[in-house]
Amino acid sequence: MLKYGDKVILTDHKKNKHTVTLKEGGKFSTNYGYIEHDKIIEAGNGGIVLSSKNIKYTVLKPTYIDYVMHIKRNAQIIYPKDTAAMLMEGDVYPGLEILESGIGQGAFSIALLRALAGKGHLVSYEIREDFAEQSARFIKEFLGDVDNHTIRIGNIYEGFEGVYDRVFLDLPEPWHVLKYLKDGLRDGGIVVAYIPTVLQLKTFVDTLKELNYFADIESFELIKRPWKVDGLSVRPEMWIYNHSAFICRARKMQS
Template sequence: MTTQEEAAVTLSGVRIGPLQAGERVTLTDPKNRRHSVLLVEGGTFHTTKGGVSHDELIGGPEGVVVTSVGGTAYLALRPLLNEFTVTMPRQAAVVYPKDAAQILMACDIFPGARVVEAGAGSGALTCSLLRAVGPTGRVRSYERREEFAAQARRNVESFFGAAPPAWELTLGDLVESLQAETGPDAEPETDIDRVVLDMLAPWECVDALAERLVPGGVLLAYVATTTQLARTVETLRVHGGFTEPEASETLLRAWHAEGLAVRPRHDMVGHTGFLVSARRMAPGFRAPARKRRPAPGAYGEDYTGPRAATPEGGSARG
């Protein structure tokens, strides 16, 4: 591989040309079961139908069919990014491709964007963010757990072939790290274009991030439960420096099509997470209040969320 080709791989993660030892390949059997295999010279992929020699693949093109000793045929292709993320080694749950695609669009991640991500998890979403920002952008990922950060680094470097120049991984808490940057000798993270939060309590980061997010910038939280969704939405509303939050989830349903048998497949990927997003207002401005009448009881005696501490929350009770 030439120096130019190696640079292209580091920036995009896309490899072309003959398969090489040290890269991954996906072997798909006749039942559409996929196996992620790291190619090693002299290695063998063992199956119940016999082994497949890695040397049959190394040096050849992708898109070929190899046969195990027992006679089972396997289609060999380099994994696409969406395949890589769902088969990568992991310490934490990954952001599924269907959600990663929505995050890139909802945040409007663009080449050259300055993006903050917390937490990094296993690095699945990080790969998508790095590809989207390109060589002129920057992704700064925060992860509190050392084992998660180490796994994320391994996965990202495995996909891109090396540590991407546009990526910085910080082991530690996002808010604490931002507060530490306020010292006299610190270089604070300013002019952030986009923020993606994949963490237990994203509402705890709103105040600190609001000070650094550019006007018009996007803050998006990826949460798993309705209680997290509600707390994040209410926190953004109470803050006042963001537009009305938007909440959504994406359900992906594949279809079976064979002759006259056309129907939804039974292995639908249902709920994985909710997306909550809002845009930063300019300093000194508040978004016009959304004209809506809360449902009866929405802010009743049992409500203990952020809005309960505001005059608006008190007047909205009942």
Template sequence: MPPVTAIDAGLRRGPFQVGDRVQLTDPKGRMHTITLEAGKEFHTHRGFLRHNDLIGAPDGSTTTNTAGTQYLAIRPLLADYVMSMPRGAAVVYPKDAGQIVTMGDIFPGAVVVEAGVGSGALSMSLLRAVGESGRVLSFERRADFATIAQANARAFFGADHPAWTVTVGDLVESLPSVVGPASVDRVILDMLAPWECLGVVGEALLPGGVLICYVATATQLSRVAEAMRDHGGFTEPHAWESIVRDWHLEGLAVRPQHRMHGHTGFLITSRRLAPGVTPPLRKRRPGKGYVTDLDGEAEWDAEDIGERVPSDKRVRKVARSMGETSRRLP
């Protein structure tokens, strides 16, 4: 086998080791994620199992607790980790992160700008895509969110990813001092008012570069689409959403699950035009989006669009727990 050189490859292969995250699935499909520690035990209301029984076992093993309940033990995938990791802000769901990586054409070695970081879910997918030869430049207004995101990524990759830089500050103010004109391949904006950033983003993107915005509401979607058209330096925007429905598979009982992953957000994408190029005129231009009290100069906040805002107390608690976890890891 060739030597392991990628930053997280050693954590994804071979027998379970101390410090590995392991996903345990019981016969009813309930999942629990534990971090292996020598001498520690995992307890439920029906018995417990010893971490030592898993340390050294191959990935994809089964183990039985003291009550005779059998568990499947397997390393969690990135999608599993994202859904169970500590959160400060809401995460970009794997179904949307996959769309961003694919439709944004995030390639190895790319220079990618991301704003904001949230809890780091999308950042980890971007880092996986650009590899150690690329760069992900993330911007986050809140220092506590940035701390949680960095701790989550560190726990997943096993170390600070060499391609990742996190800047605490406003994108409009900070981006020009971090990158030069026409030096960025891709920009992903996951923020309340992405239309406010189109000027600096347009300066930073290479001709042909891709801009993707992730927004929660139709009002935001309309506003950013019109701003892209008004800017004049982007191609006609394209918008969509992804809806995922699982299926129940048991013998001949094959049917859609009763619950599904419905609307999480809209994605809208556009390409940067070359300097001085005017986009072709549309044969039929849609009418302007309607104006609300939030349009104009008023600043948007998360509560305006119905987003659940984590309390400062909860964020401090998550950040504190992440710091304690980091100190326990080897």
């Protein structure tokens, strides 16, 4: 059942997607006419609604991917294909104590909080107060109130409070954090970093090795290759979003 306040994704025959927040008396206007919000509620999740110019729109509640990919962003987010891999490489499950930095838009925080499923705790370190505030709003809008998330304002390159099972880093210079993991990451714990460029990756891995208390170091990238499947035209899409970032994962050993 859809209700006022819900977000929906309306998709037209040309696959254009629009995010709409349903309001009493609201109207969604497009080049193909308008649609009253009450009609969208009547159609329901998974339904079809017609615009005033008789164009069909599918009505669907947004998934995580819809939500994080269709917002106006102020920070670069971790892309969903990489998010999925980072959750697996980090072996995230309910009950863990997790540290992440920085919070940026809060896209990765949402994925971590969903994987924790209300058990355990996520602490997000962020240097910019405006990002901390906007990400808190962004997370609340999707997940509602969560009581196992703390946002701390601070420069993580100067250290952090607490001891964690997992550490996720999406920062310009993530290697500055590694020395604090000697005491801040439990033995056997996992650090996963999201690293856009090759030189950053090299510095990160060199630092992991120099510190001598990390093992099982692995670096990789994931390329998603969309295919067009349309009648007899079955081939890779002509365009491809080629590079997002490298992912580096390591385990903390006793030291």
